[in-house]
Amino acid sequence: MQNKTIKTWSWVHKWSSLVCTAFMLLLCLTGLPLIFHHEIEHLTGMAVEAPPMPEGTPRVSLDKLLMVAKAQHPDRVVQFLFPDEDDANVWFATMTPTPAPTDDFRSVVMDARTGEVLAQPRYDEGFMYVMFKLHVDLFAGLPGMLFLGVMGLLLLVAIVSGVVLYGPFTRKLDFGTVRRENSRRVKWLDLHNLLGIVTLVWLSVVGITGVINTLADPLIKYWQYDQLSTVLQPYQGKPAVPETERASLQGSLDAALRQVPGMQLSFIAFPGTAYSSPHHNTVFLKGNEPFTSRLIQPVLVDAQTNEVTAAPPSPWYINTLLVSQPLHFGDYGGRPMQIVWAVLDVATIIVLGSGLYLWLAKPQGATRRRRAQSTQADESAVVS
């Protein structure tokens, strides 16, 4: 590769990295506890478990659960109702002042066999909430998410340019060589290159899926416009169906499961909420296999009559979004996967930190520059 080409790629690598490094460090640091959120919730008492009861104990109807949740917060509406991923006897109701999207929510956790309230944990405060918000949107909503998405794109540019530079920079070094006998800066350059190349594919996948996740809100809005606007045309402009006029919620779920047999419930979105229409209980079903359980099938059930209005299959961009989530979170392959995710996350922190160090510790002064040019030709390209 010609010197001019190397200089151009070095410039791209330096500036794409520098602009996104602070935010990437923040994402790596806040991502670390999020990898273990289940475990942390258990340790801090945030996790809710249902008491043991004989196998096959019948469950109460969803209408009963809905009534129990509403009794806890009569001034609020239920936006979503869903079972716990690991224990279908534990159900959550998300309650907000209005059906509109908001951060002001309460969670009521119920035992599906007795209808008793198990807990009302606050998921909108505390350490994990702060980590989550900093990681997802910097407490700035959609603009914050999109901003982090742009930073993620810059990270991908930094990764690509780093790969281009890896060849010229290591062309005289066996794989894994770390020149400790040279200056501290050379040692950190070698560590930066080594950890950068071993985490390359992992960080690329986490980066790409992270960028896709930042587009979740616009993608869901586009999905509604793209696939549901025709179906929902007759209901346009109508207010959400009043609670007194709604048919049985259990009936809605049963109708959805009859429409698409062989699936199980992921969550129910109530009329007027972001994932439904003003006139429907939208029942989101998921598959029973490991892979299909990550994909969803929405079924729009008329909230007044419990008739299924539509069950459009999820389009490719929604499926891409859903598959991106486990690939980004890393909590989909058991404990060993979580731990290796954390190790690779720490390796990324070292890559980012060493990149910053290499820029800050750039040789100053003509003498040092001359010496650097004569003895470390390839080192100068990465940071100049």
Next chain:
Amino acid sequence: MSEQQQELSGKAIWTWPIVLGVLTLVGLIAALFSDGGLGDMLAGLCLWVPALVGLWYGWLRRYRAN
């Protein structure tokens, strides 16, 4: 270890990075299609290799050399 002066071939430079990259991809995809069992074990194994390679060359090999 001494710094080499001769340039390595493209194959010598890229073999390890490509092997580690392919392992990572296999690991990421294997876990998507499994729920416990063999798939998760394969995923863990494939992802631990690059992590351990970084740890070995970055830090552990130095201690052994010492």
